Amino acid sequence: MNDSMIARVAALKNSPVADLKQMWQEMFQREAPPFNRRFLETRLAYRIQELALGGLKRETIKRLEKLSEQFDEVKDESRRRRVDDRPLAGTRLIREWNGRPHEVVVNLSDFEYAGQRYKSLSRIARVITGTNRNGWTFFGFSSARGLK
DSSP states (O other): OOHHHHHHHHHGGGSOHHHHHHHHHHHHSSOOOSOOHHHHHHHHHHHHHHHHHOOOOHHHHHHHHHHHHHHHHHHHHHHHHOOSOOOOTTOEEEEEETTEEEEEEEOSSOEEETTEEESOHHHHHHHHHSSOOOHHHHTTEEETTEEO
C-alpha cells in the first residue's frame, strides 16, 4: 500500500461529516446516503483502497455474484414466512422507562425480554410499566405495521 492512500484513509476519522459527504459525491458521482458517519467512513475507506489497488479480481466478483443468488433464494424464503411487516429478527428495541433502559430482541415468531419470551410487545410493555399499554406504541411504532 502506498503512503498517500493510507493517509487518505486515516484522515477520514477526523474529517467533518460535510467533508465526507462531499468526498462521497466525488468518488461515487452521486449524493451521499443518509446513513451515519461510521457507514460513510467505512465505504469511503474501501473506495479509496479500491481505486488505489484496483478492486476485486474477476473470479472473486463471480463468486460473490453466485453467493448473492443463493442468498436471494434464502431471503425469498424468509419473506414468505414474514407477512406481518414486523421488524427483522435480531432487531433490538430499546425503551427507557423510569430512568432505566429496557431492551427487547425481535425473534421470528416472538419477542425476548429479560430472558423471557413473549408473544406480544403489549405484554412486555405491561411487565415494564405495570399497566396495560399498546406495545407497538410503547416501543415507538405507530402500529404493528411499521415505524412512525
